Amino acid sequence: MATAVIPDCSSPATTARLLDFRGFRGGAVHLRQSVSFRSAKSTTTTRLMVMACETSAKVIDGKSVAKQIRDEITEKVSRMKETINVVPGLAVVLVGERKDSQTYVRNKKKACEAVGIKSYDASFPEKCTEEELLKCISEFNSDPLVHGILVQLPLPRHINEERVLDSVSIEKDVDGFHPLNIGRLAMRDREPLFVPCTPKGAMELLHRCGIEIKGKRAVVIGRSNIVGTPAALLLQRENASVSIVHSYTKNPEEVTRQADIVISAAGHANLVRGCWIKPGAVVIDVGINTVDDPESPRGYRLVGDVCYEEVSKIASALTPVPGGVGPMTIAMLLSNTLDAAMRTHSFK
Numbered sequence: 001m002a003t004a005v006i007p008d009c010s011s012p013a014t015t016a017r018l019l020d021f022r023g024f025r026g027g028a029v030h031l032r033q034s035v036s037f038r039s040a041k042s043t044t045t046t047r048l049m050v051m052a053c054e055t056s057a058k059v060i061d062g063k064s065v066a067k068q069i070r071d072e073i074t075e076k077v078s079r080m081k082e083t084i085n086v087v088p089g090l091a092v093v094l095v096g097e098r099k100d101s102q103t104y105v106r107n108k109k110k111a112c113e114a115v116g117i118k119s120y121d122a123s124f125p126e127k128c129t130e131e132e133l134l135k136c137i138s139e140f141n142s143d144p145l146v147h148g149i150l151v152q153l154p155l156p157r158h159i160n161e162e163r164v165l166d167s168v169s170i171e172k173d174v175d176g177f178h179p180l181n182i183g184r185l186a187m188r189d190r191e192p193l194f195v196p197c198t199p200k201g202a203m204e205l206l207h208r209c210g211i212e213i214k215g216k217r218a219v220v221i222g223r224s225n226i227v228g229t230p231a232a233l234l235l236q237r238e239n240a241s242v243s244i245v246h247s248y249t250k251n252p253e254e255v256t257r258q259a260d261i262v263i264s265a266a267g268h269a270n271l272v273r274g275c276w277i278k279p280g281a282v283v284i285d286v287g288i289n290t291v292d293d294p295e296s297p298r299g300y301r302l303v304g305d306v307c308y309e310e311v312s313k314i315a316s317a318l319t320p321v322p323g324g325v326g327p328m329t330i331a332m333l334l335s336n337t338l339d340a341a342m343r344t345h346s347f348k
């Protein structure tokens, strides 16, 4: 017998709903005795006696799935070179001196090199003009060695991000941020040329972990153009019933608790508590948030949107941060770049 603790739920009624264990995989958990409530000033803590071992979510290891995908890409890149003597090329455009963007760009270039994709660099100072940037993108658009173009985000405030992203040729839009690609993603019976890398990576994790999507209830937390909205569209394309939770949603925890699959891309550390999650749900944490940590060499550490300690006791599967969706983002960029080159050269 073990004790499962369901923390910080607002009322006995809410907690009672959480105790609906039908969602648990394998049905190994049974109520042994009635639930007792212990009220504190601001929270209610519930201790639930169960017969089986304390449940613990399967950790979805994005790092190892990403490695597997990079190995597959390495193989295909080498076959393309041997067969038609074409090397996929990715142009990487960086503006400004943000440390995080510099790190992502460095990691993307390293990842390209490791799989045999050639990267082409264009770095601009913070104060560059929009015209300089547009000229550079236009040159990459007409360069036959470049199959994919990415503009690292965010851009400095004085630059109109929309105008810059719209200038990338849709055939080379490996980030999938062009409105035509997003528009096609939103339409039934239309295919985008590219899907944004982070939501594509989240879906790939669900697929490779054998998690069924069709007919399931899914909740996406956050509605950004680059993650939340495309994630919701992708789930819907696979026949999930999708709701989006955002800053104006009433009772977000209640809505989220309906979901069999939760993708959180809110950008708020520890937003998603254990009591937001239906027992047995699958939780994909896309948030990358920094919290101060004097004991870490960087002075901070990365956490997701999900309160890992709590949710790992309720969900059936959960991605960690770091090591979950993050590594998949770069793997999907490589995959989109390879697809771009294969499409350009009609190589199967």
Ligand SMILES: Nc1nc2c(c(=O)[nH]1)N[C@@H](CN(C=O)c1ccc(C(=O)N[C@@H](CCC(=O)O)C(=O)O)cc1)CN2
Binding pocket: 104, 150, 151, 152, 153, 154, 175, 197, 198, 288, 302, 321, 322, 323, 324, 325, 326, 327, 328, 329, 330
């Ligand atoms: N043009 C783009 N800009 C941005 C994108 C994007 O997809 N295209 N996404 C984010 C940043 N990003 C890639 O650019 C990105 C973020 C995080 C990771 C990652 O691997 N994270 C690791 C942790 C890394 C660390 O320790 O610092 C993880 O989660 O395990 C990769 C790419 C915004 N801009």
Ligand SMILES: [Mg+2]
Binding pocket: 155, 156, 157, 158, 159, 160, 161
């Ligand atoms: Mg701007």
